Amino acid sequence: xxxxxxxxxELNDYLDPNTDPDMKRRLEAHVTECPxxxxxxxxxxxxxxxYKGVEPQTIPEDVKTRLWRALERKMAARKCxxx
Amino acid sequence: MSLVPSTTAPDVFDESALVAKARAGDxxxxxxxxxxxxxxIYRLAKHITQNDEDAEDVLQEAFLKAYEHLDSFHGNxxxxxxxxxxxVNEALMKLRKRRGDRTVPxxxxxxxxxxxxxxxxxxxxxxxxxxxxxxxxxxxxDRAIESLKPDFRTVFILRDIEEMSTExxxxxxxxxxxxxxxRLLRARLALREKLTRQFKRKGEDAFAYx
Ligand SMILES: [Zn+2]
Numbered sequence: 001x002x003x004x005x006x007x008x009x010e011l012n013d014y015l016d017p018n019t020d021p022d023m024k025r026r027l028e029a030h031v032t033e034c035p036x037x038x039x040x041x042x043x044x045x046x047x048x049x050x051y052k053g054v055e056p057q058t059i060p061e062d063v064k065t066r067l068w069r070a071l072e073r074k075m076a077a078r079k080c081x082x083x
Numbered sequence: 084m085s086l087v088p089s090t091t092a093p094d095v096f097d098e099s100a101l102v103a104k105a106r107a108g109d110x111x112x113x114x115x116x117x118x119x120x121x122x123x124i125y126r127l128a129k130h131i132t133q134n135d136e137d138a139e140d141v142l143q144e145a146f147l148k149a150y151e152h153l154d155s156f157h158g159n160x161x162x163x164x165x166x167x168x169x170x171v172n173e174a175l176m177k178l179r180k181r182r183g184d185r186t187v188p189x190x191x192x193x194x195x196x197x198x199x200x201x202x203x204x205x206x207x208x209x210x211x212x213x214x215x216x217x218x219x220x221x222x223x224x225d226r227a228i229e230s231l232k233p234d235f236r237t238v239f240i241l242r243d244i245e246e247m248s249t250e251x252x253x254x255x256x257x258x259x260x261x262x263x264x265x266r267l268l269r270a271r272l273a274l275r276e277k278l279t280r281q282f283k284r285k286g287e288d289a290f291a292y293x
Contacts, residue, residue: 004293005199012268036291039204040275046207046282047275048243051224053212056122063125063139070143071117074150075110 002030007037014041015048102162106153113153117146120163123245124170130240131174133229134181141177145170167245168255171237175256178233201290203276205283227277231270238263239270 002010007030013019014027031038059067104112121142128141149156149166156165212220228236241252242263253263 004291008272008293009268011271012264036202036204036293039206040202040293043205043207043279044271044275047271047278050212050220050278051244051274052246054221054224056126057221059122059125059142063142064121066139067117067121067143067146070147071114071150074147075113078108078150 001033002026004030004034004037007031007034008040011041011044015045098162099158102153102156102158106156113150116162120166121146123163124166127167127170127240127245128174130225130228130244131171131233131237132177132181134177137174137177137181141170141173144173148173164247164251167241167247171241171255175237182233199292202272202293203279203283204289204291205279205287207279207282208284211282223278223281227274230277231273235266235270235273238266239274242267243271 007014007027010023010027013023014031019027031041101112101115105116124145125138125142128138128145129135132138132141145166148169156162208214215223228239231239237256238252241247241255242249247255249260249263249267253260256263
């Protein structure tokens, strides 16, 4: 059986759905036997879920205004160049 | 707040038509593309640079450059991946400049994932995202990212937030695939540790050297 240290080295593979089934089985064997690594896996998964679940916030109004001004200038310049 | 994956990914067909129009000089079409992605690009820029002023510059530069170089976008990758690459390059340039000024703290201690360290082995309370306000969650997540070294947080942002592949991330950052993997592991473990301190169930205080 893998040690905890070895298991943690392969944690990414364990979380990756495309990892080869043989490797997966060896990793799975460790998690079912080891309560500590079980908790680490569980809380790492939750960490990723919570980050993926957050929608980006809206941009501050003044930042947005300056972005659009810059873009408009650029677009106008292109129009002029093309005649 | 829900944990459903981001639904901002628009219809691909719809998008390639939009990109084609933008390339043909349709300002309206380009405007639509900016509207779709400005929030994500701004978040990315802020996460990498950790500086409001730099993030704003990156946002502007990324879309201005994209507009200027639309001709060189051939549509074999997604428009979003392309604009993310431009933004990441701009953001890294800002970061390097600041590192030069030494305003970015260098080498904060980080969980390496390679040594035996004391790790929190606490179970989380159920649905932490329902126990805190949206703003509180946002702040907790942002602070945790901010505490990572730039090399680690950049890999985490591209792989786990922007959902780029390992190969795309390696190419974008100009580093090897193994480097992406090891930085991602360290970043994930460090963030897990930080969020555990925040979200663990009351009375759970177990540590283990793993
Ligand atoms: Zn273990």
